[in-house]
Amino acid sequence: MMQHSDTPPAGAGSLQGDSLSRAYSGVQALQDVSIEIPRGRVTGLIGANGAGKSTLVNILTGYDSPDSGRVIADDSDLTGVRPERRARRGVARTFQHGHLFSRCTVLENVEVTAIACGAAPKQARAIAQGLIEELQLGDWMLHDADRLPHGVERRLGVARALATRPSYVLLDEPAAGLNDGEAAQLRESMRDVAARNVGVLLIDHNMPLIFSSCDYIYVLGAGKNVLDGSPDQVRHDERLASSYLGSAAQQISEGPLA
Numbered sequence: 001m002m003q004h005s006d007t008p009p010a011g012a013g014s015l016q017g018d019s020l021s022r023a024y025s026g027v028q029a030l031q032d033v034s035i036e037i038p039r040g041r042v043t044g045l046i047g048a049n050g051a052g053k054s055t056l057v058n059i060l061t062g063y064d065s066p067d068s069g070r071v072i073a074d075d076s077d078l079t080g081v082r083p084e085r086r087a088r089r090g091v092a093r094t095f096q097h098g099h100l101f102s103r104c105t106v107l108e109n110v111e112v113t114a115i116a117c118g119a120a121p122k123q124a125r126a127i128a129q130g131l132i133e134e135l136q137l138g139d140w141m142l143h144d145a146d147r148l149p150h151g152v153e154r155r156l157g158v159a160r161a162l163a164t165r166p167s168y169v170l171l172d173e174p175a176a177g178l179n180d181g182e183a184a185q186l187r188e189s190m191r192d193v194a195a196r197n198v199g200v201l202l203i204d205h206n207m208p209l210i211f212s213s214c215d216y217i218y219v220l221g222a223g224k225n226v227l228d229g230s231p232d233q234v235r236h237d238e239r240l241a242s243s244y245l246g247s248a249a250q251q252i253s254e255g256p257l258a
């Protein structure tokens with residue numbers, strides 16, 4: 001595997017998946033997959049539908065267990081540590097669907113998450129208000145979470161993940177359903193988060209967003225590492241297109257997101 005071209009200094013830390021494999025009855029979802037998510041960087045994870053991206057995120061965050069391989073954060077072995085404890089140790093995520101407190105407001109969703117991760121009530125309110133501003137959720141702050149437009153729901157998912165004050169945040173398709181303007185805002189938020197020395201993993205099918213946001217990109221295909229490198233290296237590697245089938249390949253270098 002290639003080394004990160006601009007790897008942070010030693011001691012800055014990273015979340016690593018090391019030779020991870022996972023089979024479901026008859027399906028080898030991951031086979032010997034490795035990934036490194038350094039602090040202070042936005043790392044991309046792409047691949048066709050069914051390539052194993054969500055399985056990898058589930059394993060990195062403790063929602064699934066690997067058949068073999070290890071998950072390591074800042075040199076400490078997290079394999080087998082439950083999701084709640086992993087979140088307290090700095091590993092946070094968003095989900096593709098739901099997982100919000102549907103009967104609470106947007107503000108309460110973020111606040112309660114901060115409290116669950118150890119913030120005092122006043123501090124939680126300040127954290128929530130800051131994230132609501134950062135993710136441009138102010139107009140929705142007092143709306144119930146079960147009646148939000150799709151793009152707002154995605155941004156709330158990101159705000160909740162950040163409310164845990166993570167060292168690493170794994171975003172599973174945060175831009176699905178966002179328009180170009182919202183996706184560009186999300187990119188700025190991710191860059192701001194990474195600038196605070198957080199390791200960001202971005203999984204998305206929005207290729208313009210991936211190629212304009214990420215410092216380093218991993219490509220999965222059929223449960224295996226296909227390719228990894230800088231956006232330029234990945235974009236020009238023929239293994240990228242061949243790992244995609246059908247229309248998804250056309251998205252790779254297109255798109256208006258500047």
Ligand SMILES: Nc1ncnc2c1ncn2[C@@H]1O[C@H](COP(=O)(O)OP(=O)(O)OP(=O)(O)O)[C@@H](O)[C@H]1O
Binds near residue numbers: 028029049052
């Ligand atoms: N709980 C499960 N039981 C059985 N098979 C599963 C399970 N979860 C995932 N798989 C299979 O594992 C493979 C990888 O799925 P995964 O959801 O990780 O892919 P993905 O890259 O996230 O896809 P997408 O882009 O569509 O979200 C697929 O063949 C999928 O059908």
